[in-house]
Amino acid sequence: MPELPEVETSRRGISPHIIGSHIIDVIIRQPQLRWKIPTDLLSHIQSRQLLSIDRRAKYLLLNFESGTLLIHLGMSGNLRICPLQSSVEKHDHVDFIFDNCLLRYTDPRRFGAILWLGLTPHDSKLLSHLGPEPLSDAFTGEHLFKLAGKRKIPVKQFIMDQKIVTGVGNIYATEALFMAGISPIRAAGNISTKRYNRLAEEIKVILTEAIKQGGTTLKDFVGGDGKPGYFQQTLHIYGKTGSHCPKCKVALKSLKLASRNSVYCPKCQK
DNA sequence: ACAGTAACCTGTTTGC
């Protein structure tokens, strides 16, 4: 499920229901996620007020008076608001119980994470090495060009590296490269500033549009308000290997990069 | 510094 737009959609969906509320209890049914959920988590946030929810890259940062709780949705996680005493399904691993509702974390593959970062969250190893936010002014074609240097790594892997720019996952990397007309296997160090400007622009456009549409619904992703995302209807080539390129009608091809499927148009992307 | 791969999990799709 979650690339940046899905995480942002979750943030916006859950925020109005729980910001300002206090944590009553935390129920951990399955502590074994990517890393074990700290056993003393409740002691950090019990009776504490949730002040705000930020997003950095694909991490959600729940800011309490006492410090920051990090939540990552991994490949298959989702967060949603439920009434108190909602019945529990398989993979509903954690409930954060507030005064009037609960925030439920569900994650079949358990690639996500729930960690306590305390009062200096940005010193955390997970956050301190991240590149710029793609929708910020710090993210530009110049930035990409500069970091690319002479690197030989395929550009698709380059823009999916969270140290280069955050929040661009397989779907949006595929789409942005298509829109910019750049082959996913072109060496990162072999792309002009001009083409990187175009790529940075396309990344911004696509992410902005995807957020506007509530994220991409794959499998059973729903935003924090339970509504599905509609961006999938807008995808141009992701998941469409073999069908006609929307620009030139040539059959779309795909290849593996770092064991991730990469769809591209052999004619439009050079 | 860089590039490539294995690893963490379960559910669904694909292929024989």
Next chain:
DNA sequence: TGCAAACAGGTTACTG
């Protein structure tokens, strides 16, 4: 139809 392999939105950690 049945079963096993392949594959899926992410990221770290390890290897050479």
